[in-house]
Amino acid sequence: MKNLTLKTPRGNYTVYVGNVLFLSDVIKKELFSNRKVFVVFDENVPTEFVYNIKNALKRANSDVFLHNFSSGEENKNLESVLKIASKAFEVGITRKDVFFAVGGGVVSDVVGFLSSVYMRGVGFYCVPTTLLSAVDACVGGKNGVDLPEGKNLIGTFYNPEAVFCDTAAFASLNERDIKNALGECVKYALIDGGKLWKYFIDISLNPPENNDYRHIISDNQLTEKLIFACLSVKKRFVEKDQFDKGERAVLNLGHTVGHAIEAMSDYKLSHGECVAKGIVQELRASVNMGFTDKSVLTDVISIFETLGISTDNPFLAEDEIEYIYVDKKRAGDSINIPVIISPGEYEIKNIGISEYKEFLCRL
């Protein structure tokens, strides 16, 4: 088991990364006795996993209430928040009690937001059950729900009291789930430039047999290391920039173009797939602008290919830039875009949108 402590203005919290965490006493260590715990779990999470959490909470002298949640993006809205709030109120969850979010990004977004506004804020614990959520969304304190007008328009910054990344949760993930996380992992590798970058370079040089990327989750120690490495990179930025006003901008690598692709595909492409495509296109633009050596782009394409992740782009760069323009319009005619100079070295560049369009379109 590995621990990572995140500093926040309102106190620190610990991320536990390990296998079968809920058979250990780690919950007891993090949760005061005699608190009611309202567990919201994604209906796709294996029953046994939820059952283990319930038992661990009972061993920690908590009253446990389980609440099933259907975690499609279409349920990431205020109606879901209200529904869970009513249920929690009905069973008597008060200011001193806590919520557990057991699931992927949608569950932690909805329950994190609810925790931040329920009776003006109650305790919140996060149990990511997707690799994507474990390597990225579970730290940083951002949550949000969608409005008909757009995604994540309503939300808060609210940190959990602890995060439990249990690799046992990932056993049932399929190939697409795993690949969905790898876009973000490669992003962290590019930003870090250290061991994590070397890990992916090594994979691209010595691909596993039959391109079977289940090995990433079938070896618990490897999964732990990967999660720990990604979160360690993210930690450096979120601690310096709790409210996303500056330093965090680099974490947006691949996301300016990635979000455009995601929206243009009507969210049929997964977030991870779009981030992978976005990283490649943004890198190509920065090679064209003369900021980045072409070898970095070649390495990244080779990594994604070895991982079996397509970096082909079904959309025209001209259309993407239109989308980016509309999306960012209100901030003016230029965008801030993180640029990788070389792995581990980056800058935030402010670039005119029409200028960026040229570099993005050029092959």
Next chain:
Amino acid sequence: MKNLTLKTPRGNYTVYVGNVLFLSDVIKKELFSNRKVFVVFDENVPTEFVYNIKNALKRANSDVFLHNFSSGEENKNLESVLKIASKAFEVGITRKDVFFAVGGGVVSDVVGFLSSVYMRGVGFYCVPTTLLSAVDACVGGKNGVDLPEGKNLIGTFYNPEAVFCDTAAFASLNERDIKNALGECVKYALIDGGKLWKYFIDISLNPPENNDYRHIISDNQLTEKLIFACLSVKKRFVEKDQFDKGERAVLNLGHTVGHAIEAMSDYKLSHGECVAKGIVQELRASVNMGFTDKSVLTDVISIFETLGISTDNPFLAEDEIEYIYVDKKRAGDSINIPVIISPGEYEIKNIGISEYKEFLCRL
């Protein structure tokens, strides 16, 4: 004009108390240029007052959008939050822009909450237009909306960037509006025990002619002083206890019983009337318990009588305690209740509910 600076973990903010503030350059001082300002105003606020705010904002180089709000308690809900959010999104309010709340407690609760969750938090400015809001709710950072299950169940702690208490706003208040604030004012006088307490004692000894309490708002300097004095008392507690976990409990004086009366009257009695009745009953109980000298109770009753505020209670103490019990039940069989030993001296007592019932029922 008087200024009061409130310290918070995320920076300080200033409360300006003065007459015709919006003809001065105080807004220019507090608001960066080139921000869009979405002004939500209570439909009962005089048009001229809203117009002055709009002009002051324009002089400060802001784009102004006005949004009319009907401020009954029945609109203090998430539907209102959503409606305003959609409108704000439509006119292009982004992360760097701000909301203004112009109205009483309902408007500042709804708009304060919205500001705290709109795109994960945008700037919020508060312009209280009721005396009750000016002497109490406009500082402290609490906001909230109601659920069908209860009042203020959804909310956050979120401080404004500035508060503008313009006494010009109070010119159109009627007698009931003014009296609605005086319950809280007497509460602050009891907690403070200094000049504010002396002010009310003097009033009870030398009541104004014809019991005309409009003099409180017809003399701007007096209104300023009263607001400033109440907020100065509140400041001491909220700065020590931003998230309402301890020291603020004393601000609950009169509210344990007051809230019961308010709910039992189906909110037909105003908050201020109920707080006045609550203060008197809670004081009587603490006299019965031997904590408080009877002279304090006599003084307070005399003050309220001179102010023309009825302290008669239409409900039975037995029924009130039932309500308190159901309301607080989940925190156990005892309640924390602030007790005034003498003006300026107080303690928080933990008292068994059945024991408290006895003292509350005894005349």
